[in-house]
Amino acid sequence: MDKVMRLASENGLVIFSKSSCCLCYTVNILFSELGVSPYVHELDQDPEGKDIEKALIKMGCSAPVPAVFIGGKLVGSTNEVMSLHLSGNLMPLLKPYYSFN
Amino acid sequence: MTWISMLIKFCSATEMNSSSALFVTPNSMLYEPVQQTAIWGDFSVNGFLNPPSPFILEVDGKLSNQSEDSSHGMGGILDGYNQDDSKQGEKVSRRLAQNREAARKSRIRKKAYVQQLENSKIRLLQLEQELERAKQQGQFMGGGIEVSHLGYSRNRKPGIEAFEVDHGHWVEEQNRQTTELRNALKSHSGEIELRILVDSCMSHYFNLFHMKATAAKADAFYIMSGMWKSQAERFFLWIGGFRPSELLKILIPRLETLTEQQQVEAGNLKQSCHQAEDALSQGMEKLQQILASTISAGELGEGNYLPQMGAAMEKLEALVRVLNQADHLRQETLQQLARILTTRQAARALLALGEYFERLRALSSLWCSNTNESA
Numbered sequence: 001m002d003k004v005m006r007l008a009s010e011n012g013l014v015i016f017s018k019s020s021c022c023l024c025y026t027v028n029i030l031f032s033e034l035g036v037s038p039y040v041h042e043l044d045q046d047p048e049g050k051d052i053e054k055a056l057i058k059m060g061c062s063a064p065v066p067a068v069f070i071g072g073k074l075v076g077s078t079n080e081v082m083s084l085h086l087s088g089n090l091m092p093l094l095k096p097y098y099s100f101n
Numbered sequence: 102m103t104w105i106s107m108l109i110k111f112c113s114a115t116e117m118n119s120s121s122a123l124f125v126t127p128n129s130m131l132y133e134p135v136q137q138t139a140i141w142g143d144f145s146v147n148g149f150l151n152p153p154s155p156f157i158l159e160v161d162g163k164l165s166n167q168s169e170d171s172s173h174g175m176g177g178i179l180d181g182y183n184q185d186d187s188k189q190g191e192k193v194s195r196r197l198a199q200n201r202e203a204a205r206k207s208r209i210r211k212k213a214y215v216q217q218l219e220n221s222k223i224r225l226l227q228l229e230q231e232l233e234r235a236k237q238q239g240q241f242m243g244g245g246i247e248v249s250h251l252g253y254s255r256n257r258k259p260g261i262e263a264f265e266v267d268h269g270h271w272v273e274e275q276n277r278q279t280t281e282l283r284n285a286l287k288s289h290s291g292e293i294e295l296r297i298l299v300d301s302c303m304s305h306y307f308n309l310f311h312m313k314a315t316a317a318k319a320d321a322f323y324i325m326s327g328m329w330k331s332q333a334e335r336f337f338l339w340i341g342g343f344r345p346s347e348l349l350k351i352l353i354p355r356l357e358t359l360t361e362q363q364q365v366e367a368g369n370l371k372q373s374c375h376q377a378e379d380a381l382s383q384g385m386e387k388l389q390q391i392l393a394s395t396i397s398a399g400e401l402g403e404g405n406y407l408p409q410m411g412a413a414m415e416k417l418e419a420l421v422r423v424l425n426q427a428d429h430l431r432q433e434t435l436q437q438l439a440r441i442l443t444t445r446q447a448a449r450a451l452l453a454l455g456e457y458f459e460r461l462r463a464l465s466s467l468w469c470s471n472t473n474e475s476a
Contacts (some may be wrong), residue, residue, distance in 0.1 A: 020391060022419055023426060026384030033376050063422075079429055085373045086433045087440075088366070 001055030003048060008069040012097045013038035016056060016067040020044065023078045024066040030081070034090070036097045038068075070094070234265075260319030267312055268329050271305070272462075278302050279455030282448055295448045299439065302451045306435055310428040313341065321420040331465030334458070339378075340385055340427035345434035346375045351457060352450045356442065366441045374434050381430060385423055392416050 008014050013031070015038045017024035024040075031038050043049035043065060053064040056074075061067045063077040070093050075081060084090040282298055317324040327338045337343060349371050359367065395413045399406070439447045 020416075022384040022388040022391070023422055025387045026380045026426070029383045030376060030380035033380060078426055082377050082426070082430060083433055085377055086370065086430075086437050088369050088373065090373075 001052065001058075004052055004055050004059070005072075007039070007041060008074075009072040011039035011069075012071060013094070014069040015040045016052065016065055016069075017042055018044045018065045021065050023063075027066045027068060027078055027081055030085070031094075034094055035099065036094050037099050038097075071096070234262075258320040258323070260316060261323055264312060264316040264319070265329055268309075271309055271312070275305060275455060276459060278305060279452060279459060282452040282455065286445075286448055286452060292444055295444045299444055299447045299451060302455075303435060303439060307432055310432050313428055314425055317341070317421050317424045321417065321424060324424055325420060331462045332468060333461040333465040337461075340381070341424045342427060342431060344378065345431050346371065346378050348431075348434060348454065349374055349438065352438070352453055355453055356446055356450060359446075363441055367438075370434070370437050370441065374430070377430055381423070381426055384426075388416070388419055388423060391419075 004016075013036055015024065015027060015031070017028070017040050019042050028038070028040060041052075043052055046052065056064045056067045059074055061074060061077055062079055066077055066081075068075045068077070068081055075084065075093075081090065084093070278298070278301065282302065285295060285298055313324055323329075324341045327335045327341060330338070334343075337347065339347075349367075353367050353371065356367075392413060395416050396409055398409050398412070438450065442450060
């Protein structure tokens with residue numbers, strides 16, 4: 001979907017989320033713990049939210065939210081992020097996006 | 102004329118078929134002939150009658166109408182007697198009425214008694230089942246029978262009973278595998294045999310997560326509270342199971358001869374596991390916050406809270422997702438640990454883990470028997 005790809009390529013790190021979703025919150029917390037600040041797009045505050053959800057599922061995301069994009073590419077939902085992190089492969093992906101405080 | 106002579110006249114006057122019987126007791130009540138007699142508690146199967154004293158004759162439903170008729174018939178017969186006997190006739194009618202009343206009350210009492218027996222039978226069966234269940238769990242959890250378990254069983258959702266039985270088998274199998282690992286390591290088994298044991302051990306844990314996922318759909322609260330676990334295990338509960346970082350804390354120091362590479366990787370695994378666990382804990386807290394504010398929305402004290410219930414039920418759907426995520430974290434942690442280690446090291450780690458859980462269950466069992474004794 002155009003909007004999804006546009007948002008993903010415009011921002012290095014994107015999380016498609018819903019404000020009431022606790023797993024979206026979990027991924028958000030993990031990213032801030034790792035020192036990065038992703039762009040969070042809340043689908044429940046977007047009039048096209050439903051369409052975006054459908055598009056994300058179509059793209060192969062295991063759950064519509066949270067949907068994580070790194071460097072314009074779909075990484076996946078909570079499961080995929082966790083697996084990557086425990087196998088030590090998440091940090092290298094996030095390196096270009098570290099915010100230096 | 103005495104009532105006995107009346108009786109004799111009556112016997113000869115009325116037709117009595119072979120199955121009817123007429124009884125007389127010392128307290129001078131006149132009984133009607135009956136086709137079927139049923140004195141509850143006193144009849145044996147082949148119909149022999151053992152009259153107790155005092156003696157109450159039960160007349161069955163159909164016959165009670167007939168008895169009404171026959172009393173009129175009786176009255177008719179009695180009409181044939183002289184004036185002297187009309188008073189006697191009244192007495193007899195009265196006595197017949199009393200008898201009918203007594204028989205009716207007797208029937209009611211019998212019905213109530215039988216109903217009570219039926220209820221007791223059902224209750225007994227229920228108790229037997231609960232006891233059997235508790236015994237099984239006591240076995241699988243090392244002998245402790247928890248009263249709280251029996252209490253919960255009344256509110257069980259479908260699918261949870263099956264889960265508990267399956268979990269009992271799962272524990273048995275885990276104990277068996279732990280023993281196998283112990284023996285294999287003691288007898289210095291080869292790489293291939295150890296590899297097979299390690300793989301089946303890992304699959305066994307993954308099976309549990311799969312079982313829990315199914316059960317969580319049936320009753321997320323049940324899985325969340327670790328109700329199927331022994332008390333000591335439940336003391337360490339984190340989102341429906343063991344804490345993955347805790348697992349690493351216990352196992353990694355016990356691993357002998359880790360190469361430098363392995364030490365670095367183990368350290369990284371510890372850290373990333375901790376971070377993921379932390380994030381998920383906060384996600385869980387967020388869910389609690391959301392649920393709390395949903396439940397307490399509107400005026401607390403108003404007395405009508407149906408809308409809040411509907412909204413809260415929706416929010417609870419997220420609980421299953423969180424539970425699954427926690428189990429996913431446990432699975433990933435185990436997998437990554439096995440990946441870092443050699444086969445022999447993995448076998449030792451799994452043996453240590455298996456015995457750790459065994460010890461927790463043993464502690465729970467000891468605790469239970471201690472509690473029971475002091476009670």
